[in-house]
Amino acid sequence: xxxxSGGHLPQPPLMRFVGVDLAWADRKPSAIVVLxxxxxxxxAPIAFSxxxxxxxxxxxxxxxxxxxxxxxxxxAPLVVPNESGARPxxxxxxxxxxxxxxxxxxxxxxxxxxxPRGGRxxxxxxxxGFEHRxxxxxxxxxxxxxEVYPHPSSVALxxxxxxxxxxxxxxxxxxEGLAAFQAKLYERLGRIDPPVELGGELAGRLRRNPTLLRGxxxxxxxxxxxxxxxxxxxxxxxxxxxAMWEMAGSAAxxxxxxxxxxxxxxxxxxxxx
Numbered sequence: 001x002x003x004x005s006g007g008h009l010p011q012p013p014l015m016r017f018v019g020v021d022l023a024w025a026d027r028k029p030s031a032i033v034v035l036x037x038x039x040x041x042x043x044a045p046i047a048f049s050x051x052x053x054x055x056x057x058x059x060x061x062x063x064x065x066x067x068x069x070x071x072x073x074x075x076a077p078l079v080v081p082n083e084s085g086a087r088p089x090x091x092x093x094x095x096x097x098x099x100x101x102x103x104x105x106x107x108x109x110x111x112x113x114x115x116p117r118g119g120r121x122x123x124x125x126x127x128x129g130f131e132h133r134x135x136x137x138x139x140x141x142x143x144x145x146x147e148v149y150p151h152p153s154s155v156a157l158x159x160x161x162x163x164x165x166x167x168x169x170x171x172x173x174x175x176e177g178l179a180a181f182q183a184k185l186y187e188r189l190g191r192i193d194p195p196v197e198l199g200g201e202l203a204g205r206l207r208r209n210p211t212l213l214r215g216x217x218x219x220x221x222x223x224x225x226x227x228x229x230x231x232x233x234x235x236x237x238x239x240x241x242x243a244m245w246e247m248a249g250s251a252a253x254x255x256x257x258x259x260x261x262x263x264x265x266x267x268x269x270x271x272x273x
Contacts, residue, residue, distance in 0.1 A: 014038045015069040015141055015238060016046075018062055019230025021150075021223045022076035022121065024112055027053050029216075031223035033231045034065045035196065039139040042195040043235045045202040048227070050220045055117065059124040069141030072130060073148035073234035075226055076118035077107035079132075079254045084108045089249025089256045093149060096248075096258065099269030101163045102151035104256065118147070134255055138241035148257045150229035154181075156259035157232060158188045161270050166210070166225075170218035178210040178222055185225070189232065194239050196232050233257065 017035040031050040037043030047065050052058050062072065080087065086094075086106030094103030107116070115123075122132055122145060130145045151163050166178035185206065189196040198206065205224060213221055237245045237257060244263040249255040259266075 013068060013141055015071065016066045017043065017231050017235040017238065018066065018070060018072040019148075019227040019232070019234070020058065020062075020072065020074045020076070020121070021226035021230060022058070022074055022118055023223075024076055024117060026113075026117060029053055029220060029223065030058060031220065031227040032058060032061055033202065033224065033227040034062075035231045035235050037194065037196075037235055037239075039239070042190075042197045043232070044197045044199060045228070045231075048202050048205070048224065050224050050227075051216075055121050055124055058121060059128070062125070063128055066143070070130070070143050071136075071234040071238050072125065072145040073230040073237075073257065074118055074121065074145060075148055075150055075230050076121075077112050077116050077254065078118040078122045078145075078147045079251065080107050080109055080112045080114075080116045080119065081253055082108045084110055087249060087254035089147075089254045092248040093152065093256055093258060096261065097152045097155065100152070100155045100160065100266075101165075102149075102155055104149060107254065132251055134247040134251060134257060136238065136241060138239060138243075146234070146257050147255060148230050148233045150226045150233070152258050153233040154229050156261065156264040156266050157192055157229070157236065158184050159264075159267060160184075161267050166222050168219070170210075170214050172211075175211040175213070175218070178218075178225065181225060182206050182210070185228070192232075192236070194235065196235065202228070 019033045021031045029051045034047040035043040090104040164177040164181035166174045
């Protein structure tokens with residue numbers, strides 16, 4: 001009879017979880033964070049990049065880090081059928097999360113282009129075998145991509161009463177907001193279920209003091225933080241599925257993966273993050 005080496009059972013396959021903070025406009029820089037994790041235990045970052053400008057280089061970076069199963073969360077509109085106004089998923093997100101300052105921006109062809117930049121990335125990923133879908137069996141490997149939104153995710157995952165304000169220019173208020181957000185990520189990500197253990201070069205980047213950053217450096221720092229939240233979002237979704245996450249809208253008309261506030265026991269909105 002064949003003996004097992006050391007009596008150890010084979011380890012279950014690990015998945016890769018990719019967060020993409022995708023700028024809506026062409027030539028605007030974007031950021032990507034890749035986590036690795038399995039059905040049990042923590043997730044951990046294995047790669048990241050910021051300042052990516054072209055859909056093709058983003059796709060190449062993603063494919064180079066997803067040789068097997070991969071779940072991709074993109075913070076940008078992927079499907080935009082409407083000429084103007086907002087998509088139903090944008091309106092639903094805003095109705096549920098506006099009290100936390102986490103409502104969605106209206107996405108339409110006038111603002112996003114036709115096709116939108118996210119749609120071009122989605123097509124690129126589809127040719128590489130990634131399905132656009134929001135249904136999964138928790139803990140089962142797959143290759144899929146979906147639209148996510150880091151503001152509601154950060155409220156639910158970190159137990160916030162308001163989002164931290166840090167986008168766009170490096171004003172003193174935005175610098176302080178990003179510094180507080182980074183501190184909260186360090187405080188909380190290792191304590192959520194499943195935990196995410198920040199380490200390596202990404203941890204070093206997230207320890208940078210935003211109050212010392214200006215211009216493009218400040219914007220890239222914020223993009224990287226958003227990409228991390230997107231990656232944590234799809235990792236948590238893969239482990240918990242529909243018990244804690246829901247789809248707003250439809251894959252055909254535009255959809256966003258959102259946390260279920262009641263499942264996360266999110267505190268009432270108000271005050272500061």
